[in-house]
Structure formats: structure tokens, C-alpha cells
Amino acid sequence: MRDLQLPHSVTTAIEGANVPPLPQVLLRLIQQVDDESSTVDNLAAIVSQDPGLTARILTAANSAAYYRKTAVGDIKSCVVLLGTRMVRSMATSLAVKRLFDADRGSVAADLTDFWRHSLLVAETSRAVAVATGYPKPDEAYLAGLLHDVGQLLLMSALGEQYAWLLSQTGTEDKLLELERSSLSTDHGEVGTWMADQWKLDSELADAILFHHADAAEISTASSLPRLVWFADALARGVENLVPFEELATTLLGADAGFDPGRILARALDHVQVIATAMGVAARPEPDDASPARTLPNVTVLAPPGPHQEADRALADHIRDMAVMHPLQQDLFTLTSDEELLGALRESARILFELPRMGFLLIDRESGELTGTSIAGQAAIFRQTRIARGVDVGLATRAIAEREVCSSFDEGPAHRESLLDRQLARTFGSEGILALPMVGKRRIVGVMLFALDRAEHARLKRRTPWLQNFGRIGGMSVEAWQDATSYRKQAEDEAAAAFRLQARRVVHEAGNPLGIIKSYLRILDQKLPENSEVRHELDVLRDEIDRVAGIVRRMNEVPPTDAEPASVAVNALVRELLALYAAPLFGDKGIAVTKHLGEDTDRAACDPDSLKQILVNLWKNAAEATPRGGRFDISILDGVMENGKRHVEIRMEDSGAGMPDEAIRNLSFPDQSHGQTERGHGLSIVGSIAARIGCRISCRSKAGAGTTLSLLLPCVRI
Known part of the structure; x- marks a missing residue:
């Protein structure tokens, strides 16, 4: 359906409008997000009890900053997408907005x-x-x-x-x-x-x-x-x-x-x-x-009399400091630049009814003013790079003067530049407003807003609030940049220490592995030509090479132009079973059933990565399966998924089942929840699978065993 067309004057007015929530519901939401035991379901339930909060959350979740291919239409999904920190920042901004609305004449x-x-x-x-x-x-x-x-x-x-x-x-x-x-x-x-x-x-x-x-x-x-x-x-x-x-x-x-x-x-x-x-x-x-x-x-609140102006100015100043403090605290809790800038966007929309905006930040190394790395804003911001000390209009003027500047300010110093006109055209507005972001030690950038003449008159009396909002934004971005810089420095130092330790491990582990491999070569020479053990020795030597490769890679940067690898899955599984079936399963009385075929397709991954995945999963299955249990493995070629051929490895055991925490480690290895060796091993499996494009699905039930499916893309012929 084509979007409904409203009178232009109404559309312009409601674009930045903030639908007010019931204050009691807003208070309940703020209390709930402060409760550490609160869940997303709790927050969504409160939001869904108020049309104002629901509208605010829907607007934020479907904004350009959180762009998704499909719209987010249910409240719980919106809360999950925004995150509890963003929801709390919005709730605080709405609370501050209620004080704005108590202003004279409103x-x-x-x-x-x-x-x-x-x-x-x-x-x-x-x-x-x-x-x-x-x-x-x-x-x-x-x-x-x-x-x-x-x-x-x-x-x-x-x-x-x-x-x-x-x-x-x-x-x-x-x-x-x-x-x-x-x-x-x-x-x-x-x-x-x-x-x-x-x-x-x-x-x-x-x-x-x-x-x-x-x-x-x-x-x-x-x-x-x-x-x-x-x-x-x-x-x-x-x-x-x-x-x-x-x-x-x-x-x-x-x-x-x-x-x-x-x-x-x-x-x-x-x-x-x-x-x-x-x-x-x-x-x-x-x-x-x-x-x-x-x-x-x-x-409609009547304006105060002349005798109240001084008292009101003093009260406004005190209120300014008091009510902005919680917003500043909320912004300081955000942990990424996307979250922080997104919260500033929503706060500006709520507090000042300014829905169209963008950021230009000062690069700490070059000193350039640019929006190159900031997602969710118009292309003009990503394309802008302004050298230090160059005056190109309101953006640089606001930074130089540390004051709010707009297209409608009077005086020759506020003449319009071509960049100002470009930004206004991008916003579809008569002009723009530039708000400097002033930190404690330096200016970090500028916020730029769409501005029409009528809005300029409305915002003129809120200039002190705008200035304070710019300072809060500047201090928040400055703190985040400092934290990022300190974290990078600490990571670089830790990486250097790790590389040093890795070189020692490579040296210490390489010697005994080399000795073991040499001994196997001597043993091979002593065996009769027709001995069946020779094949097992070949597999064992391959495994030693694989372990040596894993150790060696601790001290190497992976090549970016390596040839794409492939593997014959059936042959690889046969070799691994010859080496590991007895120590992992046979010695525990676990029966192994295998359904292997010919390798009509080759999987598009390197053999060592697949071996590491399988050995970890087999070890977990053996530990979870009691004596007398079973372990089945089968391989199926030519499985079609999304129009592409895959090789499927399916494994099923009759063990105790895999707990939810272990399954999460497989699916979300970067957020590993397990502290045990088993949990760590599964997170490694998940990381390797993600790297080689292997999709792992798991079905498990307590006391009824686990079924794992590994779907590997085939090499394109």
C-alpha cells in the first residue's frame, strides 16, 4: 500500500513529534531496567501497556541506524534489537522531556x-x-x-x-x-x-x-x-x-x-x-x-510574570544540571560507538524534537572532521572529510566557537556555505543547526540537524539545553574513545606477550613431536612389508603433522591468498576412526556403527579443520555415553541446501544428552558460557565451523542422547 499523504504542514510538524507516555508507566519502565533480575519479556510487557512508549520503541527500532531488510513489528523484537541500555537511555530522555514540557506557555x-x-x-x-x-x-x-x-x-x-x-x-x-x-x-x-x-x-x-x-x-x-x-x-x-x-x-x-x-x-x-x-x-x-x-x-500553562524571571532563570540553571545528570550516566554505560551514537540520536529526537540528524567526528590521528566510519546516516556524511583548520560553514564554525550555530542566525559571520546547502538538501529542510560536541579535554565533533525557520524560533530559548546536551554527547564520545584507545593498547601489549609465549611453546613442543615422528619412521622400517600396522602408522604420522601444524600456527599470520582447500570426507572419517575409534569408544564398550560411502563430492574446507571439529565432537560423545552405549556416524553426499550441494556428516549417540549451555557454545562461540574443558572445546568447534562455512545443527534431550548434523558446502565444479 502506498504511504498515506497528509497535508505538508502536518507532516512537517509530526516528523519530530514525541508521543508522550503515561508518567506512571514510564516510571515503572525506568525501575524495571534498573532491576538486574529484569528480563526482555518484563520490559516488553511494560512497553506494550502504553501507546506512547510503543510508538517510541517502534520508531527507534525501525530507524536507519538499526536498518533491517524487514521491518520490526512486535515489541519484544524491538526491545531485543535496541538492547536494555538503549531502552533505558530512551526512558531517561522521555523523563527529562517531561520537565521541558513544564516550560512556560507549553x-x-x-x-x-x-x-x-x-x-x-x-x-x-x-x-x-x-x-x-x-x-x-x-x-x-x-x-x-x-x-x-x-x-x-x-x-x-x-x-x-x-x-x-x-x-x-x-x-x-x-x-x-x-x-x-x-x-x-x-x-x-x-x-x-x-x-x-x-x-x-x-x-x-x-x-x-x-x-x-x-x-x-x-x-x-x-x-x-x-x-x-x-x-x-x-x-x-x-x-x-x-x-x-x-x-x-x-x-x-x-x-x-x-x-x-x-x-x-x-x-x-x-x-x-x-x-x-x-x-x-x-x-x-x-x-x-x-x-x-x-x-x-x-x-495551556500561562507564562510567568516579569517578577518571576530571575527566580525562573536560577531554577532553570539548577534543573539543567540535575535532570541531565541521569542521561549522562546512561550514555556512559553504553559499550560501542553504534550504541552511543544511536542513543544520542534518539535523545535528540525525544528532547528537542529533531528527527533528522547526522554526526561528523574529529579523527584523533589526522585531525580531519569526517563521518566516514559512522553507519546509519546519509551518504553526504560518509563522503565528507574536512582538514583541520579549514572553515567550510556551520559545522566547523560551531567547533571553532564552541557555540550552537544555525542557518538562521543573524550577522555576516553566519553566511551559508555550499556544504551547508548540501546538508540542508539532504535533510530536505530550509537550513541546518550545528551543535558542537565538547568533551572534558577536547572537542570530539559536531551534531548536525535539519532545521526550518519555525523550529529555529522554538529552539532559540532552549539554547542552554542544547549546549549542555552537546557537552554530554562530547564527554560520552570522548570517554568511549579513550576507553577504546586504552583497550587497544592493552590488547597490543597482551598480544605481544602472547606471541612471545607462543614462540616458546612452538619451540618446546616441536622437539618432542619431531622425535616421536622419527621414532615412528624407525619402527616402520622394522615392520614386515605386508604388515597391516603400516597404515595405522601412516595415519598416526598424519595426526602428528596436524598437531604440529596447530602448534606452529600459534606463531604465524594466516596467509590471505592461500589456495582454497578441499577434502574427501568419507576417506578422512575412515582414517580418523582407524586411529580414534578404539581409544575413544572401544575401550569404553561403546559400539560404533558407520555408514560411509564413496567420495562423489569433495567438501570445500581444509582437512585439518574438519579433523579438529570431529575429534572434539567424538571426545564429547564418548564422555557423555555410558558403557554399553552406541555411537553412529553416517555421511551423505549431494544434500541440497539453498540451491547448493553439501556433504552431511550425521552423528548420533545414546548418551546423557547435551545441556543448553553446551549447545549455545556451539552456536555462539564468541559468547562462550562454559568454563569447563568440554565447554571450551565446543566453543572451539563452533569457531572453526563458522570459519570454514560448516553449519552445525543439534537435537538433544536429557537421557535420550544427542544427534549432530554437520553440513559442509561442496567444492564447485
Whole structure:
């Protein structure tokens, strides 16, 4: 579906709008992320109880900084993608934003009624979905939660203008008329526009768009819009409708046992349980003539009198220092440049309603100002390299003056440069705003934002907040750069020490291996020509060469232009079984069954790597299998996977099974959880498999054994 087109003035206003969450839910989220025992499920559950938080998380997870080929449409996946540190940083920024909103002349909103209604429609939508067999009840919940999110967007974006519309009515139907006459759009279209930006399923966006259609119209829509429409009508107690039981049959195909009243009562109880847990005041019982309100309650704060200006300036300065401190602490906990810059992007969007931005950082070695290595921003930033001391416009001027600079500042010193015009064109804005990132000891770069003239007037009175935000960003990036530099220095020192120790190990281990190999050669000469032991000695010599190679590689840099290796898997397994079957399995009374064939395909990997994988896995299988158990190994050529030929090695034992922690070591070797020798061995297997392109799958059950499958790509002929 093509994205919904809104009036340009509305689109421009809501692009940077921040949908406000209920403060009680926001507080609960902050407390939860501070709890070390908290899980992703806990965080996702809290986020999914508030349309404002849900919208904020969806916006961040689907931004360019977290680009994925497919949109992220469920809350848990969004929280996993962002990470708990980013979620906490966003929650802190939203909390600070509430203090911004207490500024003079701004709109104060009580979202309690709106929140209750949104949550009630969400709970009702999910319950109706379950009762009528709709296959995606969680999607129905999300659509119900967001059905009125356009109201929050318009309230945040238009401020007093939209507050006046809300003050003129107590019902959504009347509000809809006022929106269309005043704005040439309505909150359903605005919410749908935002859902399109998130790339959510088109049917979910349609549910938001059509939730104010009349009964005759909605009957022609697809399943999800009809379901959410019914839940909204049920939650609002819409008058002049046929009985809800009949509507449920007509719209949803519900059977005769469907009870809308019972579903609504349970949903109300569930909402009240959540409200009580959040510390939200109980809903007053409406009388028959006054249905429960579902809209935000808003008031416009009057500006202070002249005699209050000095006190206010002092209070602002103290508040500035106090409320920004938690944000700074949150940023200092982030552990990568992607996380840190992503958190700064979201904080700027939330705090100052500046959604389009980019970074240019000062390279510590060359002194150049560039965005070359920063992902998730427009190409112009990656292509820009400005030498130290060169003046190319607002970016370098902001750094030189350590002040906020914009295209709309007055005076000859703020003339526009061609780079300024390029950046504005990239942003699709009238101009730009440059905010220097000032650390404790040095300036680390500049943040650049899209800026229109109207936004300039709004931000002018927040210049001190912007300056402080730039300092927090600068100190955070500076601390991360320092930590990275110290870590690299420590790693270089550790690597040098390791190389020295590796040379000693290579020397000490090489001598006895050479002696053993020489002894085997002497033994071979003493054996009769037709001795069957000669083959075992050849395999043993090959294994000694392999071990020597492993030791030698500790002190070598792998060649980047090595010829691609290949291996005959059946032949290799036969050789290894001849050497290891008896000591690993036979001596323990474990029966080995093998199903090997001819090598019609060769696997595209080096033999030593495959040997190391198999020996480690066989050793684990032997340790896990009791006496009298079994170990089966089979090889199958010509296995097709994603249109390519593979060789499969399948191994099955009757042992105790592999614990989840061991399986994780196979799948995520860089995050090895095991501290035992077995866990370390499996992480080595996982690392080697990843390097050679071998896909390992595992099926294991406690007390019932383990089945492992190794899928090796074939050499292309």
C-alpha cells in the first residue's frame, strides 16, 4: 500500500513529534531496567501497556541506524534489537522531556483517560481475536493499542492548536469533525501515516485508519480492521448500534456463544489490575448521561510574570544540571560507538524534537572532521572529510566557537556555505543547526540537524539545553574513545606477550613431536612389508603433522591468498576412526556403527579443520555415553541446501544428552558460557565451523542422547 499523504504542514510538524507516555508507566519502565533480575519479556510487557512508549520503541527500532531488510513489528523484537541500555537511555530522555514540557506557555496533558481507553481496546481486541479464531491475537492487541496514537502525535506536534480542539469536545466523533475542518486530516490518518513509516503490516495500518468508519463501511473491510473497530465500539459503548452479539456475528462470524459483555468485563478487570500496579488513580464511575472520557485532558500553562524571571532563570540553571545528570550516566554505560551514537540520536529526537540528524567526528590521528566510519546516516556524511583548520560553514564554525550555530542566525559571520546547502538538501529542510560536541579535554565533533525557520524560533530559548546536551554527547564520545584507545593498547601489549609465549611453546613442543615422528619412521622400517600396522602408522604420522601444524600456527599470520582447500570426507572419517575409534569408544564398550560411502563430492574446507571439529565432537560423545552405549556416524553426499550441494556428516549417540549451555557454545562461540574443558572445546568447534562455512545443527534431550548434523558446502565444479 502506498504511504498515506497528509497535508505538508502536518507532516512537517509530526516528523519530530514525541508521543508522550503515561508518567506512571514510564516510571515503572525506568525501575524495571534498573532491576538486574529484569528480563526482555518484563520490559516488553511494560512497553506494550502504553501507546506512547510503543510508538517510541517502534520508531527507534525501525530507524536507519538499526536498518533491517524487514521491518520490526512486535515489541519484544524491538526491545531485543535496541538492547536494555538503549531502552533505558530512551526512558531517561522521555523523563527529562517531561520537565521541558513544564516550560512556560507549553501544553500540560493528563493522559490517564486516553491510556485507559487505548489499553482497554488493546485487551478487548486480543480477547475478541482469541474468541473468534483470528490467527494473530498479538497483532490485534498492537493495533488496538495504537488505534488512537494519532491524537498523541498531533498533541505533541501542534501543541496549543490541537489542545484547543481537544478542549472543544468530549467525544472522539466530535473531535474527528474538528480535526478535518481545521487540519484537513484526522488522527486516524496521522496514526496510519506513522504506521506506514514503521513499515508495519498494511492491514494493521488499515485498522488504525478505519476505526472511525460507520458500521456499513467497516463490514466491507478485511478481518483486522473489523476486529479493532468492534473492540473500539465495545469499549466506548457506542450508541445507536444493533446489539453487539449481532454485530459480532455480522462482522466477525462469531458463533452464538460469543458474549461481548463478558469479554468487555474481563478486559476492564485486566486494565484495572494493570492500573493499580502502575499506581494510576481509579477511574471515576460515569453516570448514564456522561460516558467515560477517552481523550487526553489538556491545559495551556500561562507564562510567568516579569517578577518571576530571575527566580525562573536560577531554577532553570539548577534543573539543567540535575535532570541531565541521569542521561549522562546512561550514555556512559553504553559499550560501542553504534550504541552511543544511536542513543544520542534518539535523545535528540525525544528532547528537542529533531528527527533528522547526522554526526561528523574529529579523527584523533589526522585531525580531519569526517563521518566516514559512522553507519546509519546519509551518504553526504560518509563522503565528507574536512582538514583541520579549514572553515567550510556551520559545522566547523560551531567547533571553532564552541557555540550552537544555525542557518538562521543573524550577522555576516553566519553566511551559508555550499556544504551547508548540501546538508540542508539532504535533510530536505530550509537550513541546518550545528551543535558542537565538547568533551572534558577536547572537542570530539559536531551534531548536525535539519532545521526550518519555525523550529529555529522554538529552539532559540532552549539554547542552554542544547549546549549542555552537546557537552554530554562530547564527554560520552570522548570517554568511549579513550576507553577504546586504552583497550587497544592493552590488547597490543597482551598480544605481544602472547606471541612471545607462543614462540616458546612452538619451540618446546616441536622437539618432542619431531622425535616421536622419527621414532615412528624407525619402527616402520622394522615392520614386515605386508604388515597391516603400516597404515595405522601412516595415519598416526598424519595426526602428528596436524598437531604440529596447530602448534606452529600459534606463531604465524594466516596467509590471505592461500589456495582454497578441499577434502574427501568419507576417506578422512575412515582414517580418523582407524586411529580414534578404539581409544575413544572401544575401550569404553561403546559400539560404533558407520555408514560411509564413496567420495562423489569433495567438501570445500581444509582437512585439518574438519579433523579438529570431529575429534572434539567424538571426545564429547564418548564422555557423555555410558558403557554399553552406541555411537553412529553416517555421511551423505549431494544434500541440497539453498540451491547448493553439501556433504552431511550425521552423528548420533545414546548418551546423557547435551545441556543448553553446551549447545549455545556451539552456536555462539564468541559468547562462550562454559568454563569447563568440554565447554571450551565446543566453543572451539563452533569457531572453526563458522570459519570454514560448516553449519552445525543439534537435537538433544536429557537421557535420550544427542544427534549432530554437520553440513559442509561442496567444492564447485
